[in-house]
Amino acid sequence: MSESSRDRRGVLAEEASFRGEPVQLLTPDGRRRSHPDVVVGMDDGEILAAYRDMVLVRRFDEEATALQRQGELGLWVSSLGQEATQVATARALRSQDVVFPTYREHGIAWCRGIDPVAVLGPFRGISHGGWDPREHGVHLYTLVIGAQTLHATGYAMGVQRDGAVGTGDPTRDTAVLAYFGDGASSEGDVSEALGHAAVFNAPVVFVCQNNQWAISVPAERQSRVPLHRRSQGFGFPGLRVDGNDLLAVHAVTTAALDRARAGDGPTLIEAFTYRMAAHTTSDDPTRYRSEAEVEQWRGRDPVARVERYLVDRGLADEDSLAAVRAEGDALAERIRRECTALPDPDPETMFEHVYRDPHPLVAEERSWFAAYRASFLDDEVGG
């Protein structure tokens, strides 16, 4: 392990040094800010690449929302506003690290090389998963709130037992990253995961994307104390970071992952961010939150602040920004074309893979369903 990563781990262990303030390295107007304990870990090239990721993920999300509105998807869960947290955490990973997402982590999927069209499959109702978790090191989306934090902790304990922690080999030591929401923090599963991770010193980093809302329930209804302080009670460090700040999220996640891989145990990162769109396309947020609140967060937009930074530093100009936007439009066009061309599976395939081996109850339900479908065909023939 390098001396600098040792320093960063030391910083994280010293929780008090964060002084309870969200770590911020880039202000909403795109100016660099220094922090006494946290240093930027991305060079200009990486910041440009991460900016491109954020723009493309946002464009993907916009197209998916439109596809849902046009009846091509049953539902869509927008990641709008959370691009910095997702791209920064994903870019801090090494290839051997393993991620357990919720259902909103399209930026993670993108950065781990999962085709956006594959992400759309389950939302179109044609796939139970979408991708091979082993190929990308990304577990399938989990809709059962908080459950993936237990899966991640169990997986991390397995990694530990495989001896893939604390060897000092940067290609072998492995960390696990689990995402969950502010609402999920109230689930028993999350408390159990934090407790197990702590006592077994599991190599897992928990990223709580506090996007301020759990559907219509505000974050202050989940906890009396800032969520990052939960880890204290379990006995490991936690910190709050400006979740709309690419540079800060990347820096603290890199440090936490280093800590996990080195065998120093879990960290909780509370990424303070905002869900700019509706909870899902089935939700109407005007029923429970004010336009003034949304407007305030619009001023902290994660993509705009990196854009300002790049332009101010002469790393981007109107032409190069337009080129990235054009790339986004081409991506959206491809996603639309390929999504609408996805073949509909035979409805009976939903009974496959329920259990590994044939099961009498599933077989019974399947034959009932086949007869039910056939009754419609009979009507058509008869009618």
Ligand SMILES: Cc1ncc(C[n+]2csc(CCOP(=O)(O)OP(=O)(O)O)c2C)c(N)n1
């Ligand atoms: C165990 C469980 N309970 C309830 C639900 C219904 N539900 C879906 S999303 C959601 C809110 C989750 O909020 P949060 O954890 O903040 O994540 P966000 O959607 O804001 O990213 C709830 C209660 C569920 N999917 N699973």
Ligand SMILES: [Mg+2]
């Ligand atoms: Mg939330």
